[in-house]
Every structure is written in structure tokens, then in C-alpha cells.
Amino acid sequence: MPVPEPGYNIDALRRRIPLLASCIPFNNCSQGPQTDATRAAAEQYLESWNRTGMDWEAWIEEVRLAKVAFAALIGASPEDIAVFSSVSEAMSAVASALDFSGKRRRVVLSEIEFPTTGHIWLAQQRRGARVSWVAQHNGVIETSEYEAAIDDDTALVAACHGYFLNGFTQDLSAIVQRAHAHDALVFADAYQTVGTQPIDVRETGVDFLASGTLKYLMGVPGIAFLYVRPELVNSLEPSVTGWFGRSNPFSFDIKGLTWSEGASRFDSGTPPIINAYIGRAGMEMIAGIGVGKIRAWHEVLAARLRDGGRERGLTQHGTTDLARKTANTAFVVNDSHAIEQAMRARGVLPSARGPVIRLSPHFYNTLDDIDTALDLLAELTRGERA
Numbered sequence: 297m298p299v300p301e302p303g304y305n306i307d308a309l310r311r312r313i314p315l316l317a318s319c320i321p322f323n324n325c326s327q328g329p330q331t332d333a334t335r336a337a338a339e340q341y342l343e344s345w346n347r348t349g350m351d352w353e354a355w356i357e358e359v360r361l362a363k364v365a366f367a368a369l370i371g372a373s374p375e376d377i378a379v380f381s382s383v384s385e386a387m388s389a390v391a392s393a394l395d396f397s398g399k400r401r402r403v404v405l406s407e408i409e410f411p412t413t414g415h416i417w418l419a420q421q422r423r424g425a426r427v428s429w430v431a432q433h434n435g436v437i438e439t440s441e442y443e444a445a446i447d448d449d450t451a452l453v454a455a456c457h458g459y460f461l462n463g464f465t466q467d468l469s470a471i472v473q474r475a476h477a478h479d480a481l482v483f484a485d486a487y488q489t490v491g492t493q494p495i496d497v498r499e500t501g502v503d504f505l506a507s508g509t510l511k512y513l514m515g516v517p518g519i520a521f522l523y524v525r526p527e528l529v530n531s532l533e534p535s536v537t538g539w540f541g542r543s544n545p546f547s548f549d550i551k552g553l554t555w556s557e558g559a560s561r562f563d564s565g566t567p568p569i570i571n572a573y574i575g576r577a578g579m580e581m582i583a584g585i586g587v588g589k590i591r592a593w594h595e596v597l598a599a600r601l602r603d604g605g606r607e608r609g610l611t612q613h614g615t616t617d618l619a620r621k622t623a624n625t626a627f628v629v630n631d632s633h634a635i636e637q638a639m640r641a642r643g644v645l646p647s648a649r650g651p652v653i654r655l656s657p658h659f660y661n662t663l664d665d666i667d668t669a670l671d672l673l674a675e676l677t678r679g680e681r682a
């Protein structure tokens with residue numbers, strides 16, 4: 297059998313990631329490594345600031361271009377994208393636009409959401425929301441489980457696209473179909489999937505989709521994007537707002553709460569400028585490689601992780617069905633944080649979460665990287681498993 301290869305020049309891309317000279321990053325589910333492009337983008341902002349003192353026109357244009365780059369990755373138009381500093385902030389703004397004072401007050405959450413999702417919608421109970429949970433079983437949820445949870449009193453379903461713990465992915469279209477049958481909205485948290493597989497918000501029909509850039513988009517903390525379905529957006533008036541959400545922020549009209557057309561009504565204060573520079577560079581690199589090609593390589597890496605883990609006696613968390621997961625592969629260990637430290641000391645960067653060590657490769661990882669990480673994990677957990 298020929299050794300599988302990615303559909304792009306992996307060696308050339310690897311040369312653009314200085315960190316690879318000293319270690320093997322496997323923590324894209326948490327923070328992707330720096331590239332020559334993201335470094336240059338940060339320096340471009342610093343240079344602009346230093347040279348001009350301030351250049352708001354260019355800086356705000358950079359935020360617009362970051363929206364353009366994010367929109368392209370999810371099949372949306374730039375006008376359908378708002379900018380925030382975190383996914384939590386984006387989700388809170390959406391929550392603030394919903395009315396829970398009537399009959400429609402149920403919010404359906406899955407147990408595999410990132411904790412922030414639970415916190416945000418539980419906090420809405422004070423405004424009348426009632427949270428219901430869709431149960432997970434061994435790190436997986438069957439879409440049919442949403443059926444029983446959604447009813448005509450449901451205002452919104454919050455469903456992650458990819459589970460942060462083990463990479464399990466949910467079928468967003470199927471969830472949307474069930475929710476829309478009851479006129480309920482769907483908020484998709486795609487932080488763990490944008491940049492790892494093709495996503496088309498129009499095809500799935502989601503009402504909201506959010507992600508930041510620091511994981512598989514190779515960016516930094518401090519910037520996140522929210523897609524709002526254009527047919528819906530102008531009916532929403534978030535109370536988490538600010539002057540950038542106005543139809544003309546630069547009119548400086550303190551008494552006029554004019555709503556901008558489109559998703560920019562969800563923009564609030566001065567946007568995260570340096571983060572937009574870096575985030576755009578990361579997103580454009582991913583788009584340049586091609587998300588379809590990245591997904592194809594991720595499947596090869598995920599198969600190596602699954603099969604190699606099994607051969608070494610490691611226990612994988614969640615589904616082993618590669619069609620239902622990202623390349624992020626979690627192995628159950630006793631003390632995940634101690635294992636993470638020990639792996640780091642030996643030049644491999646995994647990510648510990650609760651009961652698991654996550655190995656989340658990306659486009660630049662090789663099959664040798666996988667074998668090295670699995671050998672090390674197996675060695676370090678041998679004592680635990682004996």
C-alpha cells in the first residue's frame with residue numbers, strides 16, 4: 297500500500313511554522329501554532345500604529361476583511377457576520393435579543409456543549425428562559441435524542457458542531473430540521489470545526505453560528521465571529537450592544553438607537569484590531585490550503601490515531617467512527633494534567649481535559665508525528681494501565 301500523502305505541499309507549509317523546529321504541536325483543539333503569516337500580520341499592525349499613530353480607516357477595513365475571510369469559510373456573506381472578542385460574548389448577545397417572557401421559553405442544550413454555553417443559557421433563566429438538556433452517552437449524542445427535547449415551546453437549540461472533548465461531530469442539518477419544524481432557532485458552536493471541514497451555513501440552515509480563530513484557524517484569542525441568518529437578523533435587537541451596532545456609528549448620535557442592517561447590528565464596541573490582522577492571516581492560510589484537502593488529511597491522521605492507539609492498548613473516548621468526528625482524538629488517562637506536563641517535557645504538546653488527553657493534529661502534522669505522540673503516551677500511561 298502506498299503511504300498516504302496530503303493533497304498539498306506539507307513540507308513547504310511546515311517550514312512556515314517555527315515551533316515545529318523544537319516540538320510537535322498536537323493542541324489545535326486549544327491553540328494552533330504561530331506561522332510566518334500570523335507573525336507578519338501582527339507586525340503589520342504594530343508598524344502601522346508606530347508609523348501613523350492611528351489609522352482607524354485601515355484598521356476598521358482590516359476587521360471587515362476578517363469578516364470576509366470568516367464568511368468565505370462557512371459559505372456566508374460578509375454582511376451576515378458580526379465580530380466579538382469571544383464566542384461567549386457572541387452567544388450572550390444572541391441571548392439578549394430573545395424574548396423569554398411568553399410561552400416560547402425553552403432552551404435546549406446538549407450535554408456536550410462547551411461549559412460556557414451552559415452558563416450563558418442558565419443565566420437567561422432569570423429572564424424567563426427554561427433550560428432542557430439532551431443527554432450524552434459515552435461522549436456521543438444520537439440526533440434522534442433532540443426529537444424528544446424540542447417542542448413548540450422551544451425558543452432555541454444550542455448545539456455544538458464538534459465536541460471539544462473528543463471531536464465527535466453533530467449533524468447540524470438534521471438538528472436544524474427538527475428545530476425548525478417547531479419554529480425553534482438553532483445556535484451552532486463551530487469552534488472545533490471551522491477550518492477542519494467544509495461548512496455551509498446556507499445548506500445546513502442554522503440561524504446562528506460562531507467560532508473564534510485560535511484553534512484550527514491558526515489565529516489568536518480575542519476575536520470571534522457570529523453568523524446570523526440574513527432572513528432573521530433584522531428582526532433581532534440585542535440588548536448587549538454598543539455604538540458599532542448602529543446604522544451610522546460615526547454620527548455620534550447619543551439618543552438614536554438606530555439598528556444597522558444585517559449582522560453588524562450585533563457589533564458592539566471598538567473591535568479587536570490586532571486580533572483581526574492575525575485572525576485574517578490565519579484564516580487566509582487555511583483557505584489557501586483548502587478546507588476539503590485539510591479534511592482529507594485529517595481523516596488519514598485520525599485513522600492513524602485510532603488504530604495506533606488501539607494497537608498500543610490505549611482507550612479512545614467517544615466514537616471511533618471517523619465519519620462522525622474530527623481528527624481530535626481523546627484517550628482516557630488517570631491524571632491528564634500530569635501526562636500533559638510529561639509529554640510537553642519530551643517535546644509533544646497535547647491538551648489535557650478532565651479524564652482525557654486530546655491529540656488534535658492539523659494540516660502540518662505527519663504520520664510520524666502521530667506515531668511519536670502515541671509511543672510517548674503509551675509509555676507514560678503504562679504504569680497507569682498495569
Ligand SMILES: Cc1ncc(COP(=O)(O)O)c(C=O)c1O
Pocket residue numbers: 325326381382383384385410412456458459460485486487488508520
Ligand atoms: C467548542 C467551544 N466553544 C466555545 C469555546 C470558548 O469560547 P470563548 O472562550 O471564545 O468564549 C471553546 C474553547 O475552548 C470551545 O472549544
